[in-house]
Amino acid sequence: MTRRLLLGCSAVGNALVERAREERGDRDDLVAITDDTGWVSTLRDRNVATVEADPSDPATYPDSAAVVLVASDDPVRNVAAARAARDRYPDAMIVAHLGTAPTEEQRAAVEAVADRVVDPVEAVVDRVSEAIGLADGRGASPGAALSRANADDGEKPARLLATLRGFSGPLLVVAHDNPDPDAIASALGLARIAESIGVDADACYGGDISHQENRALVNLLDIGLRSFDGVDLDEYGGVALVDHSRAGINDSLPEGHPVDVVVDHHPPRGPVAGSFVDIRPDVGATSTLIAEYLSRYGIAPDRELATSLLYGIRIDTKDFTRATATDDFEAAAALLAHADESTLERVESPSVSPETLRVLAAAIENRDVRGSVAASCVGEITDRDALAQAADRLLDLEDVTVTFVYGYTDGVIYGSARARGAEVDAGELLRDALDPAGSAGGHASMAGAQVPLGILSAVDESESLPEVVEEFVAGRFFEALDDAPAQPTGLPPEFPTD
Numbered sequence: 001m002t003r004r005l006l007l008g009c010s011a012v013g014n015a016l017v018e019r020a021r022e023e024r025g026d027r028d029d030l031v032a033i034t035d036d037t038g039w040v041s042t043l044r045d046r047n048v049a050t051v052e053a054d055p056s057d058p059a060t061y062p063d064s065a066a067v068v069l070v071a072s073d074d075p076v077r078n079v080a081a082a083r084a085a086r087d088r089y090p091d092a093m094i095v096a097h098l099g100t101a102p103t104e105e106q107r108a109a110v111e112a113v114a115d116r117v118v119d120p121v122e123a124v125v126d127r128v129s130e131a132i133g134l135a136d137g138r139g140a141s142p143g144a145a146l147s148r149a150n151a152d153d154g155e156k157p158a159r160l161l162a163t164l165r166g167f168s169g170p171l172l173v174v175a176h177d178n179p180d181p182d183a184i185a186s187a188l189g190l191a192r193i194a195e196s197i198g199v200d201a202d203a204c205y206g207g208d209i210s211h212q213e214n215r216a217l218v219n220l221l222d223i224g225l226r227s228f229d230g231v232d233l234d235e236y237g238g239v240a241l242v243d244h245s246r247a248g249i250n251d252s253l254p255e256g257h258p259v260d261v262v263v264d265h266h267p268p269r270g271p272v273a274g275s276f277v278d279i280r281p282d283v284g285a286t287s288t289l290i291a292e293y294l295s296r297y298g299i300a301p302d303r304e305l306a307t308s309l310l311y312g313i314r315i316d317t318k319d320f321t322r323a324t325a326t327d328d329f330e331a332a333a334a335l336l337a338h339a340d341e342s343t344l345e346r347v348e349s350p351s352v353s354p355e356t357l358r359v360l361a362a363a364i365e366n367r368d369v370r371g372s373v374a375a376s377c378v379g380e381i382t383d384r385d386a387l388a389q390a391a392d393r394l395l396d397l398e399d400v401t402v403t404f405v406y407g408y409t410d411g412v413i414y415g416s417a418r419a420r421g422a423e424v425d426a427g428e429l430l431r432d433a434l435d436p437a438g439s440a441g442g443h444a445s446m447a448g449a450q451v452p453l454g455i456l457s458a459v460d461e462s463e464s465l466p467e468v469v470e471e472f473v474a475g476r477f478f479e480a481l482d483d484a485p486a487q488p489t490g491l492p493p494e495f496p497t498d
Contacts, residue, residue: 005065006032007055007081008072009039012097056080058088066155068094075099075106086113093158157296163276169237170200176244176251177207182285182316183243185308189290204228206252211385216347228252243286245272269441284328287312291331306338323445359386363405373402377470381407387416415449433480
């Protein structure tokens with residue numbers, strides 16, 4: 001299969017061929033079509049499969065192409081080639097060089113069919129390389145050195161755009177309920193990608209944004225995230241999930257509702273449905289994946305989006321100390337050039353709500369420590385995010401490597417687990433303990449669970465609901481543990497050491 005097709009050639013096209021040879025070696029996935037005899041000879045001397053023909057004639061095109069680069073110096077020919085490529089490869093990602101001194105009409109014609117339009121300006125080669133995944137960061141714009149995760153699957157950027165382009169109406173991007181910064185930023189970023197190709201998109205969430213830092217992020221950056229309440233699903237041509245992968249599980253969609261796009265970094269519990277699915281558990285944040293796509297498409301994030309994505313990465317990786325991959329460092333470094341650091345400082349120093357302090361105090365007071373594991377029932381809650389904060393803080397207890405804090409509200413038990421330097425996988429632990437009674441999952445170092453109260457809420461006069469909840473949850477939790485893990489030395493196993 002032809003993965004990259006070069007239509008026409010010029011100094012831009014020639015430089016890209018050289019870059020491709022450097023980075024991809026002898027992989028025979030590039031085909032060039034040009035009727036410039038000089039370039040034909042040059043390309044063939046480099047062992048590039050080259051057809052001497054009119055680059056705007058689809059009769060000379062290969063059967064398939066994932067990425068098409070239009071790279072002539074002639075704007076007229078580039079318009080014709082871009083139109084022919086779009087007709088022949090409706091799902092391909094088309095990156096079009098405008099050529100020398102294009103008119104406004106020519107620019108508009110190319111923009112109507114191409115996914116990315118590159119003006120002949122300084123650093124044009126690096127920009128085009130970045131858009132099609134060939135850049136190595138040498139002299140490139142911020143973001144060009146982003147993650148090469150799934151580098152062999154270079155068709156993903158093209159397939160995502162093809163999926164978005166195929167919707168009959170706007171896209172609804174759904175974050176999980178009570179979204180954290182990673183979910184908020186990822187939803188905004190995917191909506192921005194859709195809008196870049198002319199697809200209207202709404203980012204939405206269910207539940208509440210109650211964590212004080214999350215509220216500060218939304219308020220200070222004036223983030224326009226819709227509440228799911230009042231959303232009419234019939235108005236949308238497609239649905240995307242970010243930072244989770246199952247409709248109706250920790251989001252406000254009906255369970256089993258059709259989903260078109262999924263972008264997530266949490267390991268899934270079973271098959272994930274969708275026309276386009278990108279799930280990478282080895283990456284520390286979904287914001288990292290969204291930042292990578294923005295970079296691949298050459299979309300520079302505005303201040304609000306860059307700040308949100310950077311904060312999402314920092315929170316989910318606990319400032320790069322938890323479940324962090326090289327991709328996360330690279331994405332954060334690229335986003336830093338566009339982000340507002342003064343706003344981040346204000347977000348990270350918000351006032352703490354009385355409910356958060358109460359939950360933290362209850363978690364400390366009610367802790368049940370067995371070996372290096374601490375679990376705590378905090379009773380009825382009004383702020384689910386306080387559970388995660390309490391679980392993080394309990395990890396500061398001496399010799400404790402695994403924490404689990406849980407409480408209940410609105411007929412549901414919610415729990416948050418953390419692990420640091422432990423031999424136990426927090427996500428698998430909660431799945432084993434509570435998935436049969438509700439839903440649970442996450443990463444080795446951080447996980448969550450929710451279980452309907454059900455018949456537990458029907459307590460007699462001799463019992464209290466917190467006691468019944470604690471007996472039920474703690475029994476399952478510690479039974480799943482078997483033996484409390486010993487505290488190892490050194491870095492957590494998920495932290496990259498090379």
